[in-house]
Amino acid sequence: MAGQSVIGFSNISGDVFSSGVHSLFWLFVIVFLIFAAILVYHWQKYGGHSRTFFVIETVFAVGSLILGIIAFLALQSI
Amino acid sequence: MLSLDPGENLILEVHRHWYVLAAQALVMFVLAIAPLVFSSVISRFAPVHLSLPAEEASLKIFFYCLWLLILWVSFFVIWTNYYLDVWYVTDKRIISIDQVGVFHRKVSNIRFDSILDVSIEMRGAVQTLLKFGDIHIKTAIEQDKDFLMKNASNPDRVRKVIFDYHNITVERTRPTAVEDDSSHQQA
Numbered sequence: 279m280a281g282q283s284v285i286g287f288s289n290i291s292g293d294v295f296s297s298g299v300h301s302l303f304w305l306f307v308i309v310f311l312i313f314a315a316i317l318v319y320h321w322q323k324y325g326g327h328s329r330t331f332f333v334i335e336t337v338f339a340v341g342s343l344i345l346g347i348i349a350f351l352a353l354q355s356i
Numbered sequence: 357m358l359s360l361d362p363g364e365n366l367i368l369e370v371h372r373h374w375y376v377l378a379a380q381a382l383v384m385f386v387l388a389i390a391p392l393v394f395s396s397v398i399s400r401f402a403p404v405h406l407s408l409p410a411e412e413a414s415l416k417i418f419f420y421c422l423w424l425l426i427l428w429v430s431f432f433v434i435w436t437n438y439y440l441d442v443w444y445v446t447d448k449r450i451i452s453i454d455q456v457g458v459f460h461r462k463v464s465n466i467r468f469d470s471i472l473d474v475s476i477e478m479r480g481a482v483q484t485l486l487k488f489g490d491i492h493i494k495t496a497i498e499q500d501k502d503f504l505m506k507n508a509s510n511p512d513r514v515r516k517v518i519f520d521y522h523n524i525t526v527e528r529t530r531p532t533a534v535e536d537d538s539s540h541q542q543a
Contacts, residue, residue, distance in 0.1 A: 299418065306422055313429050316458060317436060324440050338432050345428060349421035355414040 296356055303353050307346070314342065358444055358451070368445040368517050373488035373509045377438045384431050391420055433458060443491075443505050445517055450493070452503050466503055468525040470495045474518050476511040483507075491515065 318335060325331030360366065395416070440455040454462040471493060478489030489511045493503040508514060 310425060310429065317432055320436055320458065334432070334435065341428055342425065345421050345425050349418050349425070352414040352418035352421065356418060
């Protein structure tokens with residue numbers, strides 16, 4: 279009955295709330311990927327193949343992936 | 357990528373001081389932990405019926421991760437602006453790259469013979485102790501506008517290098533001026 283439950287701090291039904299949060303997540307993912315693509319484009323264009331930009335790209339990608347996975351796992355239990 | 361003329365050598369690369377980036381990173385860190393502090397304060401002092409039930413912890417984690425992702429991408433935008441905002445001092449000119457925003461970039465060339473004055477400004481104890489400050493370059497070409505590098509590392513050394521190359525350029529052009537004068541006199 280988890281899907282039919284009512285969220286504690288509102289009167290919205292669980293299904294509607296859950297689908298809203300899922301939509302928000304995927305919208306966020308799209309916007310985030312656009313920003314990430316713009317950043318990586320800049321780093322490629324102005325940084326060339328320098329080591330600094332490679333390190334920064336790696337740190338950015340790993341950090342984003344970890345946070346994204348945690349958010350996705352949390353989303354599954356909403 | 358920096359492209360130099362044939363025979364042109366890079367002498368100095370001037371970035372803003374790391375303190376500027378560290379200060380912005382600190383603000384990001386405070387913003388990152390703010391929801392945790394706020395949440396713990398609420399749960400400690402608020403009445404029981406206002407606090408969220410324990411089963412909604414995953415919802416809190418979800419929104420907190422989104423918040424961290426926003427801060428994460430913002431930090432890298434700040435780092436990009438910091439890193440790409442640079443002056444390259446070569447033996448022929450100064451290439452000023454002003455990265456204002458992600459899609460706003462200004463690139464200017466300052467030739468040494470057009471430089472009228474170079475001044476530096478270090479304000480306060482932090483700038484004096486950590487050796488960073490603003491560098492202003494006044495040129496003959498754009499007299500109403502200074503070229504400015506804010507919070508540049510080691511501005512005193514940068515000013516000295518620019519003056520040295522300015523003097524070398526002036527010395528190089530001086531014999532030509534004498535030759536011109538003598539040719540005028542002969543005429």
